Amino acid sequence: xxxxxxxxxxxxxxxxxxxxxxxxxxxxxxxxxxxxxxxxxxxxxxxxxxxxxxxxxxxxxxxxxxxxxxxxxxxxxxxxxxxxxxxxxxxxxxxxxxxxxxxxxxxxxxxxxxxxxxxxxxxxxxxxxxxxxxxxxxxxxxxxxxxxxxxxxxxxxxxxxxxxxxxxxxxxxxxxxxxxxxxxxxxxxxxxxxxxxxxxxxxxxxxxxxxxxxxxxxxxxxxxxxxxxxxxxxxxxxxxxxxxxxxxxxxxxxxxxxxxxxxxxxxxxxxxxxxx
Amino acid sequence: xxxxxxxxxxxxxxxxxxxxxxxxxxxxxxxxxxxxxxxxxxxxxxxxxxxxxxxxxxxxxxxxxxxxxxxxxxxxxxxxxxxxxxxxxxxxxxxxxxxxxxxxxxxxxxxxxxxxxxxxxxxxxxxxxxxxxxxxxxxxxxxxxxxxxxxxxxxxxxxxxxxxxxxxxxxxxxxxxxxxxxxxxxxxxxxxxxxxxxxxxxxxxxxxxxxxxxxxxxxxxxxxxxxxxxxxxxxxxxxxxxxxxxxxxxxxxxxxxxxxxxxxxxxxxxxxxxxxxxxxxxxxxxxxxxxxxxxxxxxxxx
Numbered sequence: 001x002x003x004x005x006x007x008x009x010x011x012x013x014x015x016x017x018x019x020x021x022x023x024x025x026x027x028x029x030x031x032x033x034x035x036x037x038x039x040x041x042x043x044x045x046x047x048x049x050x051x052x053x054x055x056x057x058x059x060x061x062x063x064x065x066x067x068x069x070x071x072x073x074x075x076x077x078x079x080x081x082x083x084x085x086x087x088x089x090x091x092x093x094x095x096x097x098x099x100x101x102x103x104x105x106x107x108x109x110x111x112x113x114x115x116x117x118x119x120x121x122x123x124x125x126x127x128x129x130x131x132x133x134x135x136x137x138x139x140x141x142x143x144x145x146x147x148x149x150x151x152x153x154x155x156x157x158x159x160x161x162x163x164x165x166x167x168x169x170x171x172x173x174x175x176x177x178x179x180x181x182x183x184x185x186x187x188x189x190x191x192x193x194x195x196x197x198x199x200x201x202x203x204x205x206x207x208x209x210x211x212x213x214x215x216x217x218x219x220x221x222x223x224x225x226x227x228x229x230x231x232x233x234x235x236x237x238x239x240x241x242x243x244x245x246x247x248x249x250x251x252x253x254x255x256x257x258x259x260x261x262x263x264x265x266x267x268x269x270x271x272x273x274x275x276x
Numbered sequence: 277x278x279x280x281x282x283x284x285x286x287x288x289x290x291x292x293x294x295x296x297x298x299x300x301x302x303x304x305x306x307x308x309x310x311x312x313x314x315x316x317x318x319x320x321x322x323x324x325x326x327x328x329x330x331x332x333x334x335x336x337x338x339x340x341x342x343x344x345x346x347x348x349x350x351x352x353x354x355x356x357x358x359x360x361x362x363x364x365x366x367x368x369x370x371x372x373x374x375x376x377x378x379x380x381x382x383x384x385x386x387x388x389x390x391x392x393x394x395x396x397x398x399x400x401x402x403x404x405x406x407x408x409x410x411x412x413x414x415x416x417x418x419x420x421x422x423x424x425x426x427x428x429x430x431x432x433x434x435x436x437x438x439x440x441x442x443x444x445x446x447x448x449x450x451x452x453x454x455x456x457x458x459x460x461x462x463x464x465x466x467x468x469x470x471x472x473x474x475x476x477x478x479x480x481x482x483x484x485x486x487x488x489x490x491x492x493x494x495x496x497x498x499x500x501x502x503x504x505x506x507x508x509x510x511x512x513x514x515x516x517x518x519x520x521x522x523x524x525x526x527x528x529x530x531x532x533x534x535x536x537x538x539x540x541x542x543x544x545x546x547x548x549x550x551x552x553x554x555x556x557x558x559x560x561x562x563x564x565x566x567x568x569x570x571x572x573x574x575x576x577x578x
Contacts, residue, residue: 007348012378113362117419120326120356121379125346270346273289273329 007122014131017105024100025139028093029146036150037157039084044158049074061219077162078169081151082237085172090147091211097139098183099203105132106188107196110274119274129192129269133262136184144177168241175235175247178254182231183207185258189265195275231257277340279304279427279458280325285334287320294320295482298334302460307453309469309476309490310462311566317482318462319359322431325460326356338427352380355425359432359462361416365405369393369415372404376419385422392418395448396441409436417445421452428452428459434468446472470494470562478566494565498535500558501543505530506551519546 042048053074056064064072073079084090106129109115118128148170155164186206190199214232216223227233234250278301287294295317302308312318323329325336330345343349363372370389377385393400398414407415413436420428433449434442450472453459463469469476470490478486478493486493505511511532514524519542526533530553536543540557547555 007351010379012375016375112364113358113360114364116328116358117363117376118379119328119346119348120351120354120358121376122348122351122381123379124348271330 007124007127010118010121010123010127010131013118013123013128014134017131017135021101021105021135021139025097025142028097029143032090032093032143032147033150033153035087035090036084036147037154039087040081040151040154040158043077043080043083044160046074046161049080077160078165078241079237081154081164081169082172082241084151085147085169085176086235086237094140094143094180095183095204095207097143098136098180099187099200099207101139102132102136102184102188103191103196103199103203105135106191106269107194107199111196115274125270126266129188129266132191133184133188133266136188137181137258140180140184141177144173144180147176148173165241171246172235172237172240175240175251175254178251178258179231179235182254182258182261185261185265189261189268192265192269192272277304278302278337279306279339280308280460281337282321282325283335283337285321285324285336286332287317287324287329288332293317293482294329295324295479298479298482298484300477300484300487302458304458305453305456306475307449307459307461307473309473310460310479311464311466311469311476312479313464316479318479319431320482321479322359322429322460322462325429326354327351350427352423353426355420355423355428355430355457357416357420357428357430357433359435361412361419363404363412363415365403367404368401369398369404369407369418370400372415373400373419373422377423380423388422388424389418392421392448395444410438410441413437414441417448421448424457426457428457430459431462432464433461434463434465442468466563466566476562490562494562496537496565498537498564499540500525501534501536501540502556503532503534503547504553504555505532506553509551512550514546519543 042052053072056072072083106115109118115128119125151164151169151173152166155166183203187199187203190202193199194202210230210232213226213230217226217230217233231254234247234253236247236250239250240247280302282298282300285298286296298317298321310318310321320329324331325338325343327343327345327347327349336343338350339353341350367375373385373389377389389400393414396414396417398411398418404412404415413433417433420430420433428449430449434445437445446468449459449461461469461473473490475487475489476493477484486496488496507530509530511527511530513527514522514532514534516523519536521537522543523535524532525535534543
């Protein structure tokens with residue numbers, strides 16, 4: 001009997017997948033960066049801010065809640081810049097990455113038939129799952145860093161009447177990164193359980209439901225009790241800007257969601273017969 | 277120690293059966309044919325052997341190590357060609373093969389890759405999406421052989437290949453076995469199994485119905501004999517059951533076409549009573565034996 005040996009970690013697979021994802025990541029990162037520049041370009045000019053806020057007020061409280069809620073106030077530069085962190089376009093871009101990457105890497109490879117090739121080499125199912133998880137989580141954090149860099153660059157490009165609290169934006173970005181990673185965890189779980197189309201649908205449905213719960217809870221005071229139900233509640237810009245410390249409670253909730261969904265996905269992936 | 281061992285393997289997909297209570301072993305250096313019609317469980321067995329499926333019960337061992345689902349057990353020693361070789365369309369065969377080699381211990385496969393590509397007449401630098409089905413299959417063959425594995429599991433290796441390349445692949449399989457590798461060859465092409473395999477297993481509806489040397493399987497099939505009687509001699513009538521295992525297929529004015537199983541001795545003794553002009557026999561192919569086997573198993577034998 002030969003001595004047992006552990007298969008080495010599949011770095012070539014990690015590299016290959018990273019290179020495949022990189023163009024999409026780069027495009028998403030560029031768009032997020034440009035959105036930050038655009039938002040700062042608007043909010044550094046008082047006249048433009050007034051016009052923008054008047055226009056948003058005309059659209060009604062629902063739309064206002066949709067693009068920033070109470071943060072949209074004249075004179076609150078930080079709140080206005082933070083719109084760039086939570087406006088629907090930016091969230092959509094994050095969603096694209098969070099949903100697209102794990103489903104493309106796990107369920108997508110299974111459906112293409114290439115997973116059979118990967119697993120026929122010295123690559124365990126756990127290794128494959130870890131590679132997909134790493135690319136998702138690291139990619140998300142890299143996007144968050146790009147978003148923060150967008151704010152940093154913008155504050156150097158434009159003059160603001162008030163000091164822009166970059167440290168608070170950094171806290172917001174880190175918290176946002178954990179939120180995005182948690183969504184990635186949900187997508188990993190879905191990709192481990194279902195075929196690609198179903199995995200994408202489930203994750204998008206989960207996000208859309210959470211997003212609308214957040215909007216409804218912000219817009220309709222009687223539904224405020226729904227706040228803890230939505231994952232978006234755990235990235236509270238107002239709290240991050242007003243309190244000096246880190247929002248440890250919120251971060252723990254999101255990290256728990258990330259860990260539970262990722263581990264559960266890993267167990268399902270390991271146990272499940274892949275539809276090769 | 278057998279190179280490949282399958283012990284009481286059962287795999288069910290929910291209520292549907294994949295394979296049931298399958299047991300066989302393959303010796304080192306053997307080329308073993310794995311036969312069966314579509315849906316008989318060949319690919320299920322192979323995927324259990326590769327650790328891609330979790331057996332419902334039983335176990336598989338390769339080179340003495342038990343295969344654990346998803347653990348890539350001994351995969352550096354296995355060359356695998358899936359039934360349908362599908363790859364990333366944007367890669368060239370060279371990049372694809374290098375990537376797959378590096379997912380094991382096969383960093384030094386470039387020379388072997390080039391040699392195989394030359395032998396199979398394959399351009400390694402065209403994108404996979406631009407390759408024909410046959411050329412993609414050639415990439416699959418190089419993938420299976422490039423790291424010189426001790427065990428090769430080949431699911432329909434010659435599908436889509438032209439006769440010339442098919443012959444080269446069969447030669448490659450023979451040479452690899454002569455060099456000491458063990459080969460499990462699943463195929464629908466019975467002539468190629470007959471040409472290169474020493475033994476074969478026949479599967480039907482997930483169960484092993486035969487496991488024997490090819491020559492024995494062929495012997496079990498019916499053989500045909502055509503007898504011409506001397507002009508003017510009446511053709512004798514062979515009554516049903518008169519000679520066990522012999523039946524008349526066709527009778528004309530001076531010829532008798534007969535199928536028989538087992539030895540020809542009794543038939544020759546019976547014919548010796550008459551004036552026979554000449555006799556012609558046809559070699560039974562594995563295909564005939566296989567078809568008859570299925571008819572027999574399915575209860576269709578007349």
